[in-house]
Amino acid sequence: MIQFRNIRKTYERPDRARLEVLKDVDGRIEEGAFAAVVGPSGSGKSTLMNILGLLDQPDSGTYTLNGREVTDLDPTERARIRNQDIGFVFQQFHLLPRTSAVENVTLPLVYSDVPDPEDRAVAALARVGLSDRLHHHPHELSGGQQQRVAIARALVNNPRLILADEPTGNLDAEVTEEIMEIFLGLHRAGRTIMLITHDSDLAARCTERLRIEDGRLFEEATV
Amino acid sequence: MNKRLILSGSVRVFARYKLRSFLMGLGVVIGVAALIVMRSVGTSAEDDVLENFNRLFSGSAMTIMNRAQRIDGEGQWAGKLTVEDLEALSAELPQVVDFDPGKTATREVSYRDVNRSLMIRGAGERADVVMGRGVMRGEFFSGSEIRSAARVALIGFKTAESLFEDEDPLGKQIEIGGSPFRIKGVLEEHGFDPHGMDLDDQVHVPITTMMRRIVNAQYIDSARLLLVEGADLEAAVDDVTDVLRARHELGATVQDDFSIYTPNQVQRLVKEANQVVTVYLPATAVIALLVAAIVIANIMLMSVRERTPEIGLRKAVGATEGQIKGQFFAESLVTSLFSGLIGAGLGIAIVAVLGMHNTTITIAPDAVAFGLLTALVVGTLAGYLPARRAAGLEAVEALK
Numbered sequence A: 001m002i003q004f005r006n007i008r009k010t011y012e013r014p015d016r017a018r019l020e021v022l023k024d025v026d027g028r029i030e031e032g033a034f035a036a037v038v039g040p041s042g043s044g045k046s047t048l049m050n051i052l053g054l055l056d057q058p059d060s061g062t063y064t065l066n067g068r069e070v071t072d073l074d075p076t077e078r079a080r081i082r083n084q085d086i087g088f089v090f091q092q093f094h095l096l097p098r099t100s101a102v103e104n105v106t107l108p109l110v111y112s113d114v115p116d117p118e119d120r121a122v123a124a125l126a127r128v129g130l131s132d133r134l135h136h137h138p139h140e141l142s143g144g145q146q147q148r149v150a151i152a153r154a155l156v157n158n159p160r161l162i163l164a165d166e167p168t169g170n171l172d173a174e175v176t177e178e179i180m181e182i183f184l185g186l187h188r189a190g191r192t193i194m195l196i197t198h199d200s201d202l203a204a205r206c207t208e209r210l211r212i213e214d215g216r217l218f219e220e221a222t223v
Numbered sequence B: 001m002n003k004r005l006i007l008s009g010s011v012r013v014f015a016r017y018k019l020r021s022f023l024m025g026l027g028v029v030i031g032v033a034a035l036i037v038m039r040s041v042g043t044s045a046e047d048d049v050l051e052n053f054n055r056l057f058s059g060s061a062m063t064i065m066n067r068a069q070r071i072d073g074e075g076q077w078a079g080k081l082t083v084e085d086l087e088a089l090s091a092e093l094p095q096v097v098d099f100d101p102g103k104t105a106t107r108e109v110s111y112r113d114v115n116r117s118l119m120i121r122g123a124g125e126r127a128d129v130v131m132g133r134g135v136m137r138g139e140f141f142s143g144s145e146i147r148s149a150a151r152v153a154l155i156g157f158k159t160a161e162s163l164f165e166d167e168d169p170l171g172k173q174i175e176i177g178g179s180p181f182r183i184k185g186v187l188e189e190h191g192f193d194p195h196g197m198d199l200d201d202q203v204h205v206p207i208t209t210m211m212r213r214i215v216n217a218q219y220i221d222s223a224r225l226l227l228v229e230g231a232d233l234e235a236a237v238d239d240v241t242d243v244l245r246a247r248h249e250l251g252a253t254v255q256d257d258f259s260i261y262t263p264n265q266v267q268r269l270v271k272e273a274n275q276v277v278t279v280y281l282p283a284t285a286v287i288a289l290l291v292a293a294i295v296i297a298n299i300m301l302m303s304v305r306e307r308t309p310e311i312g313l314r315k316a317v318g319a320t321e322g323q324i325k326g327q328f329f330a331e332s333l334v335t336s337l338f339s340g341l342i343g344a345g346l347g348i349a350i351v352a353v354l355g356m357h358n359t360t361i362t363i364a365p366d367a368v369a370f371g372l373l374t375a376l377v378v379g380t381l382a383g384y385l386p387a388r389r390a391a392g393l394e395a396v397e398a399l400k
């Protein structure tokens, strides 16, 4: 499903020193995998996820998604792939304020052509157990509920790949477990998931673990 | 891309940011309303004045003023125009068929305990025909009254109301400058002259009475000549000029001591004078709308900054740069057009209310169209920069 080689990403720091976040990393994630990405803060986990999610571009390297070389695609085509094939979940939820759950979940469908956007949004909210919160605004929902709305939004276009960047980082243990259950369910249903987490218990329940350290990517053996 | 959702999304933004949308639109509402009101009132006033002129200047006619502009354009001086000049013009020039001398002065007019300072106008025997203004009640001056400088007067209907209220003014005696006059009739309604003088609140007396008994003057203020139908106006102006210069004994190097106006000139002067109202005032409204555009652009730039995470998220879920640009453009356009419509409604309502008090005021359709067009331009101008800034945001940065 995902295959990348020699991915390099360097940032220039304010003091003009170069910060090599990713140094020629290679890796692959098979279709149907539930991969955890772990590593210390600032090690480049989010950077890698943004590159794999076509939100950011590497300085060099090749990236094949679903058998297609996507490194040199134009911005419009990249936007289309993000819309159709990838669902994002972020630590800060990123829901639109003063906007109902259904409308938030409908957002990806604004940029695609489906005949029944609202129905699909309602169905996606049902899958995360929020059928009774359709018209609530974010400030009327708990953190866990807000993250479930965000997951429904990631699911609404039926993408094959879900990229989650520390989705439980702001949530307490009980709610973290609820969210993890949802991801496990999605995995059982055949979706490919990449989960960035600091929580080693969560990582242990994934099918594989990738560790980023000192700009390099290692595959950890299953415990 | 789903057009329905895009559109409902940009309308939804109003609900999400009510106060901000209100502030954004306010300038456009006020600008468009002001534009429509100013332009409507201005053009209505112009139409009104021109209608008066057309009534006065139907056929071929000219007006002679007993004054000339100094060469440097500063100030005027009085000439030596007399009733005898007019009689000479009538006798010597075959194209002059009728004339009426005019002389005005302001005097105290009183009836019983009512005292008013009014414009008194001396009029000739033919004034009803030449000036196109007879009486609606009573009788016009007779030839013998003119010749004998009789103490008789005609009054405008507003003067009649103010002096007599419900009483019948005909045959009553009033005092003009302390001398008694008998009221013979009430003048036909005539509206306002281009200087804003109310022609219905005046007193007319025979020109001879005016010259001898009220002001004791030799020269008249103005005169109107009626020419034969189809007369060559330019040639007539030249002929009249020649006769008057000869009678006033002006040497070859001396300027005219009178001015001659023909209907075309007067129309042009009226239009020029009215440009202040019909062009310059609405132009200030357009400037106000441009300021509104700057306000909208500023608020939207603020909004783009504040909504950076939203923009990043929209990009993450598949919005292209073009779609983000389109969204902010749409918000700006919808705001301005919607505000423009409200402003147009407000402007039309204000004009309608004004129209109830002054029937000559009607809505100027060109102003409504222009106002909405300006709103559209405002929306486009105001949306450009914020839309570009929003589209240019990097998704990764925007989501941090």
Ligand SMILES: Nc1ncnc2c1ncn2[C@@H]1O[C@H](COP(=O)(O)OP(=O)(O)O)[C@@H](O)[C@H]1O
Binding pocket: A011, A012, A013, A019, A021, A039, A040, A041, A042, A043, A044, A045, A046, A047, A048
């Ligand atoms: N736009 C940027 N400019 C400069 N440095 C950046 C930028 N984005 C990320 N970094 C740096 O790159 C490193 C990796 O960041 P990130 O991928 O967010 O780490 P992680 O998600 O593993 O905590 C950090 O040191 C961060 O400060």
Ligand SMILES: [Mg+2]
Binding pocket: A045, A046, A047, A165
């Ligand atoms: Mg991170």
